[in-house]
Amino acid sequence: MVAEPDSALLKHASQDVEAFSQIVAAYQTPVFNLCYRMLGDPQEAEDAAQETFWRAFQALHRYDHSRSFLTWLLSIAAHYCIDQLRKRRTPVESIQEWMDEILPGSSPNPETQYTQLEESQRIQQLLMRLEPHERAVLILRYWYEMSELEMAEMLSISTSAVKSRLHRARQKMALLWKEQQSRYTSKESAHEAPAY
Numbered sequence: 001m002v003a004e005p006d007s008a009l010l011k012h013a014s015q016d017v018e019a020f021s022q023i024v025a026a027y028q029t030p031v032f033n034l035c036y037r038m039l040g041d042p043q044e045a046e047d048a049a050q051e052t053f054w055r056a057f058q059a060l061h062r063y064d065h066s067r068s069f070l071t072w073l074l075s076i077a078a079h080y081c082i083d084q085l086r087k088r089r090t091p092v093e094s095i096q097e098w099m100d101e102i103l104p105g106s107s108p109n110p111e112t113q114y115t116q117l118e119e120s121q122r123i124q125q126l127l128m129r130l131e132p133h134e135r136a137v138l139i140l141r142y143w144y145e146m147s148e149l150e151m152a153e154m155l156s157i158s159t160s161a162v163k164s165r166l167h168r169a170r171q172k173m174a175l176l177w178k179e180q181q182s183r184y185t186s187k188e189s190a191h192e193a194p195a196y
Contacts, residue, residue: 038081134169
């Protein structure tokens, strides 16, 4: 995780675009990554990240220094992305261990890395089929490792709502994953050469 900016920089950045650019440089990667996971398109994610920083700059004087700056910034990004997805009206059509198993890990093995890249792309496709609020909790939980309390604070909902959304999102992801697996299996068996 990125280190918290000091209060002097934040105070200066609220009045000076050049000083704020230091904050942008420090936080652009996590903000872009969240936007990309939410929106699924690099160009849209870039636009959303820029909009996030613009909104943060405008609201910096209201930032509560007792909160994590990254959490505050990602909250702005998540809300903006959810709004964008609502405008799109993306159609949507348990499993804790399954999520832990398929989500990003690190391995030096090139074959494993290639497989993980394929898995990551398939996961991104599945994420795009979830409702925006379900996608948000999965991304914050598994990619940013936030607690239910942090997510509740960030999304302005109760912890019980976070738990409920996580539960539904995991179930949907599992069903979508099984559906996708059966399609891949069907395609592979259709391409197998007949035995003579």
